[in-house]
Amino acid sequence: MNIKRQYNLPNVRLELEGFNPNATDSGGNARPLMAIVTNVECHFNNGEHFLSGGRDFLEGLVQGVSAYVQGVLSGIDHPNSTGGALVKLVAGSGADRHLLSAQTPAGETVEVELNTLELFDLVDAIDQLCTDNRTLPDIDLNLNPVSRRYRVADVPQHQRAMPMVTGLGTLAIAAALLFLIPVPQVEEPQDLRGDPTVQREEDDESPDLDDPSAMATISAAELETLLTEAELITDPTEINFIQRYLFREISNAWEDRSGITQDLAFRISATIDGSIIAYRAIENTPETADDRTPLPDLKFAPTQMAIANREAITDFKVVFTRNGVLQMNPWQGYRGRPEFTNVIDDPDRLAALQDQLQTTLEAAWDEESNTFGNDLIFRVAVTETGEIGDYEAQNNAGFQLERSTPLPELLNLRAAGIGRSFGTVIPSEPLAQFRVLFKSGGIVEITPL
Amino acid sequence: MSQSASLSPDYRLPPRPKPLILDTLPDVPNLETCSPRMQQRLDLLLLALEALELGGSEYMLSTAQDLELQSLIDNRVTLWRLRCTNPWRRSYTRNTLNIPQAKALVIIISYRARQLTMLIRQLLGAHQDIQAKGLPVDQHFRLSEYLDRFRTHFRSRMNPRRAKVAQYLEAEDHLNQLAIALLTQLLFCTGAAGGQRLWVSLFDGEV
Known part of the structure; x- marks a missing residue:
């Protein structure tokens, strides 16, 4: 069935x-x-x-x-x-x-x-x-x-290999491209080669330099606050050192002295390390006159670090006269007598340094040099190693003929611990102070101050 | 004045230590616990069931009761704990399911799926039609409702920091495909031997 x-x-x-x-x-x-x-x-x-x-x-x-x-x-x-x-x-x-x-x-x-x-x-x-x-x-x-x-893998083999292949490919391409780029020449900035001990001290005090925000420049408004709120440097010694440092800087940078038809006056604000952080034209000087002076080149944009540190500033009046003379005075004058910091006063040391300076200056002071019958008087400061760390004309002839003396060439600010890289223009090295007289015929006379 | 009669029985039979219904699924030799992959598949199927019917987890619990699976799943917390063995979950517990627990989940899935046979067939048929005509999925109201709910559940419960989950979350289309694939799996669970088929398929690639 x-x-x-x-x-x-x-x-x-x-x-x-x-x-x-x-x-x-x-x-x-x-x-x-x-x-x-x-x-x-x-x-x-x-x-x-x-x-x-x-x-x-x-x-x-x-x-x-x-x-x-x-x-x-x-x-x-x-x-x-x-x-x-x-x-x-x-x-x-x-x-x-x-x-x-x-x-x-x-x-x-x-x-x-x-x-x-x-x-x-x-x-x-x-x-x-x-x-x-x-x-x-x-x-x-x-x-x-x-x-x-x-069981097949969740991701196919070729897909799993993909990241590795692209990674290697990118590496190869990058390597090929980088191979074409020449190896950059490392040029170490000389200023950074200062005394290592001084360098470290400074590092300890300053905020972290790796922090990019600390190095960022500040805006105009922030600069304004910085200028109005900053403490003023009142110590006459410090002001004196800043003045001398800046005067030298501006004077060296002012090349075209014939281009000025009227006196140009500026009020400049500077910090203890000799940086001009701001300036403005005063006394009928046109706002745009600054491009006939070295000021724009010397202006140093302050960083956020300056705000953080509440850097103190001081003001100077700077006049570029139409006959090519630079004049510079503290805005608020000196409240006291400028002195020297850190003076070497050991008599033996002074004697040795005087001899050393005598030899140096005599070798450098050309017999042909003409002082037009004047004695050029300078105050010269020497470090323990005999380097000239500071000098200052003491009479008008010295001021006028400073450039004919060997002093500008022999000046070694770094040996005295002065400069922007040290963060101050106050010499950090002890200095011996001498009075130096340059006379015609290659004669140099030195006496301790 | 009549007194209302209590509908609940005076006593219940104590649940058997091992529910007999588990024996309808064959034992797979040499396996004591489930792999994360199996746990993930079970939880996703439950997720698809939840997207199919509102109050899905309530139905799962009452099914567990109807089938005398209380000794394994007695309340919603237990059920939730079992589901949290899915490594894709935000609340992944790193626990593993033992074989009776996994069997209980398979039985609940196939039982619920069988109750929803008509709906599952309707949605899959609609999906086929829409695909054949090249129309977007939201053309069919019921289907787009299912997909919508599935995506919402998936987003709210799965851990986006898992690479695979992130892939799904990136593309709505991708997630829709997963929902349809799960619907297909549920369809095969509705058959005469659906539970056994699902159970055995869990061990594919694991033995």
């Missing part, structure tokens, strides 16, 4: 035809048991195709579809080999397309494209068949996980 079984799902209909060779137990009230299948047909709602075959086809269908669906569920492809060559499923064009191919008994291959819903209906029909113990109880759902070997 033939038994027919049908598993109906919205898109798929699975029909089985078979019989039970042991017909004895078929007489009861239970559903008859189908033990042997003779014909299997699988119909799809969407197409004209249907698949059919015998038990081999059914087994292939169960295993092939089952394995493929497990792959869809886990995202790891199952090897379809167990399904045999009879029924195969592969992913179609698109995430929800699946290509089912089955071999007919005649040897042809039938291909059916299923969408996900149709695939689900197919697998559900199969599952219903497998769990139905009155139909072919020997066909089981045999679900097994695939091993680690089939």
Whole structure:
């Protein structure tokens, strides 16, 4: 007696035809048991195709579809080999397309494209068949996980290699480009080569130089506050040293002295390290007259550090006269007598230094030099090593003819610890003070002050 | 005046130490605990279920009760703790699920999915139609509602500092694809052997 079984799902209909060779137990009230299948047909709602075959086809269908669906569920492809060559499923064009191919008994291959819903209906029909113990109880759902070997990395190999390849590529390109750039010549700024002990002391007091904000220049408004709120330098000695330092700087920088047709007066503000941080024209001097003077070149833009340190300032009146003479005076005058700091007064030392200075100046003071009958009188300060760290004309002739003496050339401010790199124009080295007289005919007379 | 009758039974049967329903899922040899990847998949499927029906987590709890899984999942905190084994979560606990716990979650997923079979089929069908016509996904109200809710849940619960999560969060399209893939997985859970299929598929690549 033939038994027919049908598993109906919205898109798929699975029909089985078979019989039970042991017909004895078929007489009861239970559903008859189908033990042997003779014909299997699988119909799809969407197409004209249907698949059919015998038990081999059914087994292939169960295993092939089952394995493929497990792959869809886990995202790891199952090897379809167990399904045999009879029924195969592969992913179609698109995430929800699946290509089912089955071999007919005649040897042809039938291909059916299923969408996900149709695939689900197919697998559900199969599952219903497998769990139905009155139909072919020997066909089981045999679900097994695939091993680690089939697991594909989350990211494909070539994608994982990508960052390394681009990294190496960038490095290679950068290396090639940098190779073309010439090695820069390192030129060490000479000023930084000062006495290392002095340098360190200064570093300890100043804010961190690595901090870029400390080195940033300040705005006009900030400069204004700095100028109005800053403490004034009142010590006459300090003002005197700043004046001398600045006078020398401005005088040296003022080259074109004939270009001035009227006296140009400025009020300048300077800090203890001899930096001109601001100036403005005064006494009917045009605002734009500063470009005929060296002031724009000498102006030193103050940094945020200046604000942080609350650097004290002092003002000077500077006049560039039309006959080429530079005049400079403290804005508020001297409140006291300028003195010298740190004087060497050991008599033996003074004597030795005097001899040394005598030799130096005599060698440098040319016999041909003409003082026009005047004595040029200077105060000269000498460091312990005999370097001239400071000097000052003491009479008008000395002032006028300063440039004909060897003093400007012999001056070594750094030896005395003076300069912007030291942060001060007050000599940090002890100095011996002498009175020096230059006379015509190469005569130099020196007396201790 | 009538006295209202108490609807709750006077006593409940004490839950069995090991729910029998777990035996419907085969044991996989040599595995005592779950891998992070399995935990992540289970939590994402639960997330998709939540996006499918409002109050999804309540239904999960009542399902656990209906199926006598209280010994494993007795309240919402336990359920939440189990779900926090997903390494993608912001509240990832670094705990691992044991096999009975994972089985319980699989059973709840397949049971809930079966309840929602019609909706899942409808949404997937709509997605196929929309794709075939090349229309944007928000053309279908119900589908765009699901995707919207899924994206919201994903954003609020997953840790954006995880590279994989960040990838999903970057592109809405990417996240939509994940939601559809999860919907497909749920569809296969609704079948006659859906629970077993999901359970076995969890171990793919792990043994």
